[in-house]
């Protein structure tokens with residue numbers, strides 16, 4: 401018999417479809433997310449015991465569309481506490497897929513350890529034919545227990561692929577290959593019980609960031625304004641009136657500003673609201689002084705971060721400074 405595995409991996413369960421159940425084996429929509437507890441998730445995959453000594457903790461039991469800043473702070477503190485323990489070698493977080501990329505990037509910015517942190521979800525509930533949760537969980541534990549994953553930043557695995565937190569995104573409402581890193585590229589594969597890495601991000605993460613959430617109970621309010629034909633300033637003005645400290649402008653194309661929106665953005669900036677220009681297309685660079693004179697308007701650009709990830713970085717940036725030049729530096733660093 402094989403020797404017992406030596407790596408200790410803690411699975412932090414938060415809910416999602418990976419813990420979901422449906423009425424029949426062919427129910428792949430209209431199921432209920434976040435019904436199955438962590439112990440049952442672990443029991444369903446006895447193979448986990450071959451790759452790590454696994455412990456489970458139920459941190460939340462929610463569908464990930466209900467993830468909040470407060471959930472993130474609670475989760476990140478728990479991750480940092482566990483990783484500081486010598487008897488924890490890696491962490492797996494089971495999570496709904498809708499906001500999985502956001503939680504992954506948040507943790508990538510605030511986890512203070514080189515030990516592996518792997519987020520995993522499923523596109524089908526556990527009751528479905530060919531449910532993807534069990535193999536995804538197995539791969540996640542294998543990855544979190546591996547030497548190869550140390551120091552790579554927060555990782556995401558579904559569909560036998562390894563993705564990096566900064567650049568991965570959910571690209572499809574329902575298919576198993578939904579999680580992709582178009583253009584910038586995924587990091588590797590899991591095959592034959594082994595992780596294979598081919599790429600790493602050049603951007604700083606985890607132990608190399610300047611963010612510290614250990615004493616925070618809330619994050620500054622940052623909201624996203626979407627661009628589209630015929631857009632007006634109503635949503636933007638309402639968010640600013642509601643107290644937003646920062647606005648992510650998810651502009652059309654390369655981050656263009658509609659002339660009906662630009663005056664309200666300029667006015668918001670003059671009131672002290674930080675403005676970050678991002679792009680709803682989700683790929684490519686939003687160039688400084690490209691579609692707007694950012695130097696004159698005192699705006700920040702998101703570089704290649706999509707709007708939902710730009711929101712996270714701006715919230716964290718605002719916990720350190722309200723200097724737009726400093727915040728621009730952070731967007732080119734992380």
Ligand SMILES: NC(=O)C[C@H](N)C(=O)O
Nearest residue numbers: 416417463464496497498
């Ligand atoms: N596939 C999923 O996990 C979707 C679900 N709505 C969630 O994000 O919790």
